[in-house]
Amino acid sequence: MKKIFVLMTLMLSFSVAAVIDVYDFETAEQEALFRTLTAELRCPKCQNNNLADSNASIAKDMRQKTYNMVIEGKNEDEIVTYWIDRFGNFVLYKPPVTLGTAILWVGPGLFVLFGGIIIVRNSRRKSRIATDDNDDELTSAEKNRLAKILKDSEK
Template identity: 55%
Template structure:
């Protein structure tokens, strides 16, 4: 019985280990400079499918293809700018984590600032609401509602 259990555990471990080992990509480089450039590029290029992951961290098939293409171009001796230009020509500026400031990417750069400014204006406008308007809202309450409001305000003052 122990032998059977041991064999089953070993078989289960082998089945679990197989796919995990198959997921690791191994790239061999001629120099440390090539390896360093490859690592920098895979950290700077965004996966078009995952959107918030660089191609180094993404498990998507497209990211693997991009890593392979980057590896191929690094091995061919292309410089960083040529590889980035190739990827931008193919996938657009979205592939870059820091897209250049252009008319087409202006919303990417100014969008967050615009949202903050609009939010600030809304908060200021609401906080500066005229006391007269508040008083008019109170006056439009029925007598019963005004009595209830007065009672609630008195309760609040006691606490």
């Protein structure tokens, strides 16, 4: 029984072993640039992880390509531009403000504002209609007409 338990424990321990990417850099600045870029770039598959945190195969490929570009001596702007050309602004966690992103940020606020305006206008209209319905007083012309009708009906 002990042998089966030990065998099962060994089999399970091999399944949890994960590969950790190890990159060698020539300078500390290159390593800092790589770490900054992998933290700022989004994994296209995971969509909520950056390249440093993602285990997706595309994220591994992107980390490797980013590492190669850093070693080649490319700066941050060149590397970011390379990834934007391939994946669009989606690859950035902080995309630049464009018409498309402005609509995404301002749109919900405008929707709530216009909805509030519609609600206020409808409630005012209903209260105005309710006060008009409660106006039970007759004008003098209506009183005269009513008196005439009642007089005619008595004859």
